[in-house]
Amino acid sequence: MSTDDSPSTLPAGVTVEPWIPTAEVETDSLSTGTxxxxxxxxxxxxxxxxxFDDSVRFLPKYVRAAGYDAQFAPSAHERRFLSEYSxxxxxxxxxxxxxGFLNDWVVMAVNTWLSARASMTGMSETEVLEHEMELDVAxxxxxxxxxxxxxxxxxxxxxxxxxxxxxxxxx
Numbered sequence: 001m002s003t004d005d006s007p008s009t010l011p012a013g014v015t016v017e018p019w020i021p022t023a024e025v026e027t028d029s030l031s032t033g034t035x036x037x038x039x040x041x042x043x044x045x046x047x048x049x050x051x052f053d054d055s056v057r058f059l060p061k062y063v064r065a066a067g068y069d070a071q072f073a074p075s076a077h078e079r080r081f082l083s084e085y086s087x088x089x090x091x092x093x094x095x096x097x098x099x100g101f102l103n104d105w106v107v108m109a110v111n112t113w114l115s116a117r118a119s120m121t122g123m124s125e126t127e128v129l130e131h132e133m134e135l136d137v138a139x140x141x142x143x144x145x146x147x148x149x150x151x152x153x154x155x156x157x158x159x160x161x162x163x164x165x166x167x168x169x170x171x
Contacts, residue, residue, distance in 0.1 A: 014154035014162045019136050020147050021097065023050045029074040030099055030140050035063060035109050036073040038095035038136070041082075049080040053093060055117055057081060062112045068105055073097060092117065092133035092156075097147065099140050103167050107160055110135060114156050129157040137163070 010016065023039045030036065037059055039050035052072070063070035072079060094113050096106060118128040133156050138149030150166070152159050 009165055011154065011158035011161045014152060014158045016162065017151050019138065019149040019151035021095065021138050021149065024075060024077065025097065026074040026076060027140055030097070032099045034069040034071060034098065035105055036071060036097045038073045038097050038138070039075070040093050040095050042077070043080070049078045050075050051080050051082060054081050054083045055092070055113065055120060056094065059109070059113055059116065062116060063109050066108060066112060068108060070109060092131060093136070094133070095136040097138040097140055099142065101139065101167065106137060106167070107163050110160055110163065130155050133159055135159050135163070
């Protein structure tokens, strides 16, 4: 997965750039067929913590209810949420990782997350799809022992369309 692979059919207004997770992930614990929610921040000082936006607190539960496997990425560090620091990032950011290519599971996870954001904010599904967001996706490549990833920015509906287009490259 690289920006060199980006098809020219991506929606206008979407930006795609390389991205690699900054938080440590226990990659030996990753398994095929599972989507992992990654932290969007780390906090140092005393004990290091990985920090997730509150909007993902129940995302693994919602994704599992839809029939897919999802969980928080395994980490040796304590899992915390932004609300514990009285911080609202303002930006809508979601970070995911998986083994394999971008696929419909990622689209489903993003759709589920956006639906949850609609419930949390009182926005309509249409308004949520028009809201600017950032999706960070990283593919774990066990044979290479590294992540390769992309940061996709744009309106929710355009980010989903971009994931679908990028997913076609893995087919």
